[in-house]
Amino acid sequence: xLILHQKLTEITQAALQQAFPEExxxxxxxxxxxxxxxxxxxxxxxxxxQINGALSLSKALKQPPRNIALxxxxxxxxxxxxxxICQLPQIAGPGFINLTIKGSQITSALISRLNxxxxxxxxxxxxxxxxxxxxxxxxxxxxxxxEMHVGHLRSTIIGDSIARxxxxxxxxxxxxxxxxxxxxxxxxxxxxxxTVSPKALxxxxxxxxxxxVEFYRQAKKRFDEDSEFQDASRKEVVKLQSGDHESLxxxxxxxxxxxxxxxxxxxxxxxxxQERGESFYNKFLQxxxxxxxxxxxxxxxxxxxxxxxxxxxxxxxxxxxMIIQKSDGGFNYATTDLAAIRYRLHSSPQGDGAxxxxxxxxxxxxxxxxxxxxxxxxxxxxKSNARLEHVPFGLVQGExxxxxxxRSGQTVKLRELLDEAVSKAExxxxxxxxxxxxxxxxxxxNHVSKTVGLAAVKYADLSQNRVTNYQFSFERMLALQGxxxxxxxxxLVRIAGIARKGGDLYIQNNVTLNLTExxxxxxxxxxxxFDAVILEVEEExxxxxxxxxxxELSQIFNRFYDQLPILKTNETTKNCRLILCRLTAxxxxxxxxxxxxPTLERM
RNA sequence: GGGGCUGUAGCUCAGCUGGAUAGAGCGACGGUUUCCUAAACCGUAGGUCGUGGGUUCGAGUCCCGCCAGCCCCGCCA
Numbered sequence: 105x106l107i108l109h110q111k112l113t114e115i116t117q118a119a120l121q122q123a124f125p126e127e128x129x130x131x132x133x134x135x136x137x138x139x140x141x142x143x144x145x146x147x148x149x150x151x152x153x154q155i156n157g158a159l160s161l162s163k164a165l166k167q168p169p170r171n172i173a174l175x176x177x178x179x180x181x182x183x184x185x186x187x188x189i190c191q192l193p194q195i196a197g198p199g200f201i202n203l204t205i206k207g208s209q210i211t212s213a214l215i216s217r218l219n220x221x222x223x224x225x226x227x228x229x230x231x232x233x234x235x236x237x238x239x240x241x242x243x244x245x246x247x248x249x250x251e252m253h254v255g256h257l258r259s260t261i262i263g264d265s266i267a268r269x270x271x272x273x274x275x276x277x278x279x280x281x282x283x284x285x286x287x288x289x290x291x292x293x294x295x296x297x298x299t300v301s302p303k304a305l306x307x308x309x310x311x312x313x314x315x316x317v318e319f320y321r322q323a324k325k326r327f328d329e330d331s332e333f334q335d336a337s338r339k340e341v342v343k344l345q346s347g348d349h350e351s352l353x354x355x356x357x358x359x360x361x362x363x364x365x366x367x368x369x370x371x372x373x374x375x376x377x378q379e380r381g382e383s384f385y386n387k388f389l390q391x392x393x394x395x396x397x398x399x400x401x402x403x404x405x406x407x408x409x410x411x412x413x414x415x416x417x418x419x420x421x422x423x424x425x426m427i428i429q430k431s432d433g434g435f436n437y438a439t440t441d442l443a444a445i446r447y448r449l450h451s452s453p454q455g456d457g458a459x460x461x462x463x464x465x466x467x468x469x470x471x472x473x474x475x476x477x478x479x480x481x482x483x484x485x486x487k488s489n490a491r492l493e494h495v496p497f498g499l500v501q502g503e504x505x506x507x508x509x510x511r512s513g514q515t516v517k518l519r520e521l522l523d524e525a526v527s528k529a530e531x532x533x534x535x536x537x538x539x540x541x542x543x544x545x546x547x548x549x550n551h552v553s554k555t556v557g558l559a560a561v562k563y564a565d566l567s568q569n570r571v572t573n574y575q576f577s578f579e580r581m582l583a584l585q586g587x588x589x590x591x592x593x594x595x596l597v598r599i600a601g602i603a604r605k606g607g608d609l610y611i612q613n614n615v616t617l618n619l620t621e622x623x624x625x626x627x628x629x630x631x632x633x634f635d636a637v638i639l640e641v642e643e644e645x646x647x648x649x650x651x652x653x654x655x656e657l658s659q660i661f662n663r664f665y666d667q668l669p670i671l672k673t674n675e676t677t678k679n680c681r682l683i684l685c686r687l688t689a690x691x692x693x694x695x696x697x698x699x700x701x702p703t704l705e706r707m
Numbered sequence: 708g709g710g711g712c713u714g715u716a717g718c719u720c721a722g723c724u725g726g727a728u729a730g731a732g733c734g735a736c737g738g739u740u741u742c743c744u745a746a747a748c749c750g751u752a753g754g755u756c757g758u759g760g761g762u763u764c765g766a767g768u769c770c771c772g773c774c775a776g777c778c779c780c781g782c783c784a
Binding site for chain 1 (some may be wrong): 709710711712713718719720721722723724725726727728729731732733739742743744745747748749762764765776777778779780781782783784
């Protein structure tokens, strides 16, 4: 539908221009050209597209809306290209123009999609200008020496999906894991490591720290109780920052240990991520300070070097500062974030040469990023086409509406959360098999449980608008009905079932589509909307739009499946319906793939 | 005190640049299976879109005030 939308936009603009040439010309000069406002129809009974412009142009053109609509229609009816695409336009209500695409256009669009493994989604133009197009998606970002918990769930899943969509569109995507691998807590950790396991330094591979979370907890406990330990830890921070060999080695060991744990989760969730922690930017921190100083943004206040933000005021009404270098000479996270922006935007090889930076972090950091972005802009680091975007998301809440915790009040570990989802899916599946008297192998049960459980967790998160808080509920996500992963997976299973029962989904002979039933048309049109949805997600970075689309597509397919026989009809009708099945399957699979969710043949 | 986000059906949520009679799912109630997986499908009930103003031909959507909840606000990340 993208191509049709584009063509019709041009055609309706031309019609508007021809209907009101003088007004159109003067509107061009004034810089706010008249717009026919062609959009997708809000309801099926209004056709496929609607022109809304007649209503809003009423004042400018000094005519009643229906007259304007009539004039536009006159021009449209003279346009051969238009008549080729659409049926005769209809005026409706106060002055809307409803457009319905001709059936032949729909079927030929479907057929061209059969031979298109990109399902109508264009690749970004590799023109010279866009060749430099590189996108950084900064997501997941757990802290070293801490286990991943629910807090990382949303960033990881949403960030991955956004990266997948951008990659599919042909952007060069840098998936960066900005792990917390630097900071004062390492003094404590290294000191504790030296205390409990001095051998670890000689043979880094020989030692297994085990549960790092427990290790962290014990270190923290010792730190809080033992003042000598505290002093030693502070000295350790200084040693680490000054590049002491032994300290760095311990630090590396801790990072390596964490990395192994993170990898397990990423492998399980099928997430690719390039680790580039905060420490990477250490060598650029001083340069940030120098550049901000040179550009005149840096102000020393109470010994700290700050940049005062525009439009952000504190209690006394004065601008709030962002601290770039503490009075003791140390840097903090704002400095690191600035160094990261600078590096990512800087052309290679001194930087990543990216022109779109996407940060998938919780909404609580909104003002932090607003501040950091502002400084980057004022420092002149952005080229004209560069975009900095914070992609915020809400909290994960329990069913009580409060931040999700375990029964004992602990943070929920991501690993355990995933285990539970899979195990619940398994219980459910076994019950179902028993009820239906089905026999399946253990391998099948394990595979389906794992796929369904993880898909449920991902989909539940992605299907909600990320800005709002998200109420986590195993019961709902695994309910296996409604807007859930299992519902979508089931639609695919049905299609796979048809193929097993002798339906050839990949008919090679020159196909002709002859759609007769309403539900067939509905399905056909739904399939054609996929391309527009993907472009919308690319722009708005809202994966839930894709989820809604896939859910609606599945609903339409299920109705189609319910109402019409597919295999038990005459040959022509059968082939035609098989093509609809195949395109539905391809679209669902590709859509799910962009959500990071693998699909099943049977479940 | 300043700033941000949120407030839509009993519950969980959609609602794209303002457009026609505000939509799903769950739950509730009722129906559908000699046929491709019923993890499905069909139907019924359920709403002063937090609230009061304003802009507009038209507002859930934009602007202002108020109420409620959550989050952020100089040397932690």
